Amino acid sequence: MSNETPKAPPLYPKSHLLAASGIAALLSLALLVFPSSEVEAKKTTLSLELESPADQLKDESSAAPLVQAGNEQDSPFAQIDGAESNTAQANETKPEAKPEAKDPAHREVTVASGDTLSTLFAKVGLPANAVHDLLASNKQAKQFSQLKHGQVLQFELDKDGQLASLHSKVSNLETIRLTKSAKGYTFDREISKPVVRTAYAHGVIKSSLSASAQRAGLSHSMTMDMAKVLGYDIDFAQDIRPGDEFDVVYEQKVMDGKVVGTGNILSARFTNRGKTYTAVRYTNKQGNTSYYTADGNSLRKAFIRTPVDFARISSRFSAGRKHPILNKIRAHKGVDYAAPRGTPIKAAGDGRIELAGRRGGYGNTVIIAHGNSYKTLYGHMQGFAKGIKTGSSVKQGQIIGYIGTTGLSTGPHLHYEFQVNGVHVDPLSQKVPMADPIAKNERQRFLQQSQPLVARMDQEKATLLAANKR
Structure with missing residues (x-):
């Protein structure tokens, strides 16, 4: 019997140990080549932001899987990066958007210089007799022949390629339409109702009233209205001088946030040669409308000062x-x-x-x-x-x-x-008779309407002058 202690048999065969060593080496190499999943997710997101070709996205997504948000809850970036990565995957697999096919039954043409209703019908493939049939079928159809440059006409055709309806927007507030029926064409007019708000304008005469009013944002028709309102006291043919100034509060018509027109002048003030004239619009209880001074005297006189504007x-x-x-x-x-x-x-x-x-x-x-x-x-x-x-x-x-x-x-x-x-x-020196002032029983009602309008002009002008001094 030998006194030597017998050696314990090895826990793993040598071949297993060699295999384990080889796997460890491969894992180390993999860690060097393929970083952690979190870092790879960020890198992929960055590359998606900078490089957009679809083939590059495919190459990178096959090299390493993108991290899902649900698998990275311990990471502060997991929810953000995971969401971006998911978005990237969605973008990668989403097919390219195809342009919408045009409706073959719908045609749209814009009126150009020299166009007539016949040339526009020809552009959409309708025969010349279609124009005659359209105009002869309804008395109001001729409004479609009153074309304006830039106007858009929209045609709807039936399954046989014949005209089913025609409509066009003739102004910001008006659309006209012809629709085919058993008896010919039915005419419809659609009038949109704008929102009416008040606006303010201020101007100083430099060379002419029309130029100064245009700079202030007033249209030609609004300028003419102002001259008409104040024409009883101011001769716009000879009295206007550089340095004269005006303030106007007027109605402005708005559709979908855009100004589409103007309405009445509610109040106006004009300083001519140092003297100021004020006009306020007022409708009495009987429904009669006229312009008055701020204290209720009528601006309307028996005669206007000049029978020709700006002559x-x-x-x-x-x-x-x-x-x-x-x-x-x-x-x-x-x-x-x-x-x-x-x-x-x-x-x-x-x-x-x-x-x-x-x-x-x-x-x-x-x-x-x-x-x-x-x-x-x-x-x-x-x-x-x-x-x-x-x-x-x-x-x-x-x-x-x-x-x-x-x-x-x-x-x-x-x-x-x-x-x-x-x-x-001499009509230029003749003192003309005055019309009646505000009736006593309406004076309080008039002041309740006129005073805020005059105050509005004062406030707007003060704000404008203060802004110009900055």
Whole structure:
């Protein structure tokens, strides 16, 4: 019996140990080549942000799997990186979006220079007789032939390629449509109702009222309205000077956040040669609307100061002027307003037409009787407005004719005369009678409406001036 202690048999065969060593080496190598899953997820996310080709995404996703958010709850980045990685996978597998196929039954054309309804029908493949059928089927269909450059017409065709409906937006607020029926075409008009809000404008005259108003954001029609409202006190043909300024609060029409038009002037203020005139719009309990001063006196007078807007005075009232054609001294019993041929002429006041026709050297002439005491004469007209004839009635501001050169005239202008009890007076110096002020029983109601409007102009102007000083 030997005294040597027997050796314990090895726990693992040598071949197993060698295999384990080899696996450990391979794992170490793998860790060097393939980093941890968390780092790989971030790297993949970064590469997705910088490199977008689809084939590169496929190569990287096959090299190492992206980490899911649910498997990385212990990591502070797991939810973010996992979500981004999932998004990347979704983007990778999502098929490319295909453009939507156009509806073959729908056609849309934009009116270009020289286009007619026939050329537009031809562009969408409709025969020439389709235009005739459309216009003959409904009296209002002819509105589609009144085309504007840039207007869009939309056609809907039936299964046989024939016109089923046609519609177009003719303004920001109006759309017209023709729809085919058993009896032809049915016409529809859709009027959108805008939101009405108030707006403010301020301007200082530098060269002309129209240029200053345009800089202030007022349209031409709004500028004309302002001149009409204040035209009883300010002669916009000769009184405007550089440095004059104006404030206006007016209605603004809005659709889908865009301004589509303007409404009434609610209040206006004009400082002319240092004197300020204010107008406030007011509708009384009977529904009659007019403009008044801030304290309730009527702005409307029996006569407006000038019958032509923005005209130039070419000759004034004079007892001894040399006539440019007759070449001799002859009293000039009126005022001449020079303006382009065709400029509208307005009646200075309400009245009845005594004459609308030819009168010697005056050429085409209108004479209006305003009650028993006053008469006005308008000479050298190119022609008369529709409905103007001897014996008819006219309203103040109504268009009665247009500037021309008929009679003894050297150029297009209006010769305007003003008579009081048969005596010629200078219309530029004549004090005209006033209309009635606000009724006593409506004064409180008027002030409740007018005072906030005047305060609005004061506040807006102060804010604007303060902003300009910064």
